[in-house]
Amino acid sequence: MKIGEAAQESGVSAKMIRHYETIGLLPAAPRRDSGYREYQGRDVETLRFIRSARDLGFGLDAIGELLSLWRNQQRASRDVKALAERHIATLEAKVAELNAMIGALRTLSACCHGDNRPDCPILEGIGHRAAPAE
């Protein structure tokens, strides 16, 4: 099948399929005489795998590792689990960071009248926020 169909079937855009090939995440697809890339059913599976891993927030580097574990019948599930746990920790750190922002903003926002007067604790709060450098 051509790249468009593989894209359709996998949910990964043709643009991204080419990109993944360029950066070495995918092996170079065989070409027709015309230069068109030719894909098989198993390529679509791989693309779906990538797509799912993206949806779980994995970066392309991590996906590269996941793919090679996926393809390696001799893998240890320990390695996969470690990768997943590391990723979970990363995501949780982001959540914590975002929640800290949300908390601070909520506090500021709660103090703001939100009317047509100019005095605003939000702007003041941003202006006075703690130490600058680290």
Add this chain to the structure above:
Amino acid sequence: MKIGEAAQESGVSAKMIRHYETIGLLPAAPRRDSGYREYQGRDVETLRFIRSARDLGFGLDAIGELLSLWRNQQRASRDVKALAERHIATLEAKVAELNAMIGALRTLSACCHGDNRPDCPILEGIGHRAAPAE
């Protein structure tokens, strides 16, 4: 003061100060004969404001709006609050998205032995995840 000191005082890198000027977030700083940018104490305040807003997760576009509200004595606090609330909603959406990923990953990870055998529900789970296209 020179850009390095302004950077030091504000916690915004010199690189970023120049960048903010380039994209129009900051007005062009006056120059010495040598071409060096010259900053005042109030510029440092502005930079700190930007820095704090960045720390709260605002994008540079939003910071542009915040800055003009900050400088405008005729602002309505309503507008500031609306901006903040919108941003809070954005952050919360991200948190929800991340939490969904975390939940899915936790489920998969919990099913994985994590030993040296190759069978791994995590990889299988990623491989079989629901519908591809949308």
Add this chain to the structure above:
DNA sequence: GGTTGACCTTCCCACGATGGGAAGGTCCAA
């Protein structure tokens, strides 16, 4: 007055992942 090292200038490139678009060639069904 020199020298010297820290600082400044601009310019280009990089990341992450994705998209847009242009210019040109190919496929396939009617």
Add this chain to the structure above:
DNA sequence: TTGGACCTTCCCATCGTGGGAAGGTCAACC
């Protein structure tokens, strides 16, 4: 045969930040 949908590569954009090169300046010390 033709036409429209599809493919190719190449470059540019996003967003915020950093790195580095090449060259000019500042200020302190001898």
